[in-house]
Amino acid sequence: MATIKAAILGFGTVGQGIFHVLNEKREELRDKLGLELEVAKILVRDPSKERVPGTAHLLTDSIDDVLSVKGLQVVFEAIVNEEPSFTYLKKAVENKCHVITANKVMFAKRGLELQELAKQNGVFVGYEATTAGGVPVIKTMKNILLVNEVSSIQGILNGTTNFILTKMRSEGLSFDDALREAQALGYAEADPYNDISGQDAFKKLMILSSLAFGEQPNWADVEVIGIDCITSNQVADATEQGLRYRHVAEVEKHPDGTIYAKVAPMLVDKEHPLYPIDDVFNAVTMETNYIGTLTLIGPGAGMYPTASVMVEDYAEIIGKRAGFVVSI
Amino acid sequence: MATIKAAILGFGTVGQGIFHVLNEKREELRDKLGLELEVAKILVRDPSKERVPGTAHLLTDSIDDVLSVKGLQVVFEAIVNEEPSFTYLKKAVENKCHVITANKVMFAKRGLELQELAKQNGVFVGYEATTAGGVPVIKTMKNILLVNEVSSIQGILNGTTNFILTKMRSEGLSFDDALREAQALGYAEADPYNDISGQDAFKKLMILSSLAFGEQPNWADVEVIGIDCITSNQVADATEQGLRYRHVAEVEKHPDGTIYAKVAPMLVDKEHPLYPIDDVFNAVTMETNYIGTLTLIGPGAGMYPTASVMVEDYAEIIGKRAGFVVSI
Incomplete structure (x- = not known):
């Protein structure tokens, strides 16, 4: 053999x-x-x-x-x-x-x-x-692209920030305490900048952009907003209104060929597909021409x-x- | 060429x-x-x-x-x-x-x-x-099975019954009226037996069982319960309690090698991954040994x-x- x-x-x-x-x-x-x-x-x-x-x-x-x-x-x-x-x-x-x-x-x-x-x-x-760690988004999108076109992608691409936002909501923790717990569990690095600033999600988004569209937007034109500005009061207010914070990365190709991308916190209600995605889970939703909307959810990291x-x-x-x- | x-x-x-x-x-x-x-x-x-x-x-x-x-x-x-x-x-x-x-x-x-x-x-x-129509569950599972084992599968595998349950909840329709609307939209056949009895979801579940485990349970041993027994009062009660009916197909392989399968209505709360899956969407969740829980969501039918x-x-x-x- x-x-x-x-x-x-x-x-x-x-x-x-x-x-x-x-x-x-x-x-x-x-x-x-x-x-x-x-x-x-x-x-x-x-x-x-x-x-x-x-x-x-x-x-x-x-x-x-x-x-x-x-x-x-x-x-x-x-x-x-x-x-x-x-x-x-x-x-x-x-x-x-x-x-x-x-x-x-x-x-x-x-x-x-x-x-x-x-x-x-x-x-x-x-x-x-x-x-997106264990979520087979690359293989799935490659297969879909054999026949379909992808027009936009939206998702939670960083497990650490999703874990922090989940803990702030479910246990009423401050951002700093939730971050410390993420670090204690090995989800966040000693220097958590890449995760909480959105830079990690941004890099993954650019990889998806290359695959879906064959190109990326100019990095300097992409607004990347982290989650470190979110207070526990804001999270509590959102919860009271039935809303949840999600750290969402999105990229779409406009009909004129330009590519628009953004990474930022977003408030979603219980009808939104990202509403139940808690803890270190990642989720990716893509819009395609024949299949329609396809979503993949799974663990965003881990050995x-x-x-x-x-x-x-x-x-x-x-x-x-x-x-x-x-x-x- | x-x-x-x-x-x-x-x-x-x-x-x-x-x-x-x-x-x-x-x-x-x-x-x-x-x-x-x-x-x-x-x-x-x-x-x-x-x-x-x-x-x-x-x-x-x-x-x-x-x-x-x-x-x-x-x-x-x-x-x-x-x-x-x-x-x-x-x-x-x-x-x-x-x-x-x-x-x-x-x-x-x-x-x-x-x-x-x-x-x-x-x-x-x-x-x-x-x-599961446009949801690439077969390809995804084949790929995952190259390295992982799948221990259980749970999902909404019939778009028509999910559409009917959605309409009963969101518009307060009776089962019969929701069925008529599904038929008018071309989702349900003139004879809707296969969909509403769960037989259609059962067949798809058996296909997933063959793929994941290389075999199926005895068909006669599988409990298959349809949605035609669900009343609009039951749906209204569930909604009041923050719950939703989903028609769920599940199959799992027990450690002793036996395969257990069931198709039946289930009440899920807003933390459940199937809670936001409305209309004709399908969803499949699989438990795997290395990756963990992986979920795919997309349109369950259509040309x-x-x-x-x-x-x-x-x-x-x-x-x-x-x-x-x-x-x-």
């Missing part, structure tokens, strides 16, 4: 999740795809720190060391910022490796470029994990949801190369 | 929808898939009645006539009952044609058999349109949503045969 060699770049929560899922599903993936998968290298900053028992011999801090693995075919990337991630993935693609990324900051900015480069090199880019969709990307890519995805 | 020849079996609402979508998207499909698509035959009961201008020369009432088309590769099926549909599709598959069906009655009962036969003949069966997902099935099958789905 053929063996596929893979590398993991970054071994934090998501990187470790990929490693665990690949190990747990090893036999099943072998049976379904007819291929053995082997994690051959793991790129970390400090290879002297073994984070998962039994992985010490796989650790390296050199991308060249990773890419020199003979027969390497797949690179899973779970690093945080644009660089060195883009440079690493560019090298991987030029090395004829498929790449599967969870890096929304890099992909929002360089995704179209990376995909073009991948096309030239005959490899695929999987990026389901960049947007296993994110790792799981990355392994699905792998299975899909391998299936395509073999000419068949998988028959159930 | 290669030409793919296709046939359409049944030329009612869905069959005509397929024809329109294929024509409207002809150029785009050609550009994306690198193949020309030609509808070569349309099977109808009465070939003397031309339903769509310009199609008279394509009509036939003989399946042998359809299958004798030289180079026929794809059969779209939009007939209603188990037979003659299954016999026709069996012949098509044995003729090495891919089949794409919207026929839930046939597929609930013979779907596993048809898929096995297709596998033996090296062709694919697309059946997205059998379940274009249903036809659109069938053409997506076509695009997906063609993409697989070529080794690539499509890169965007």
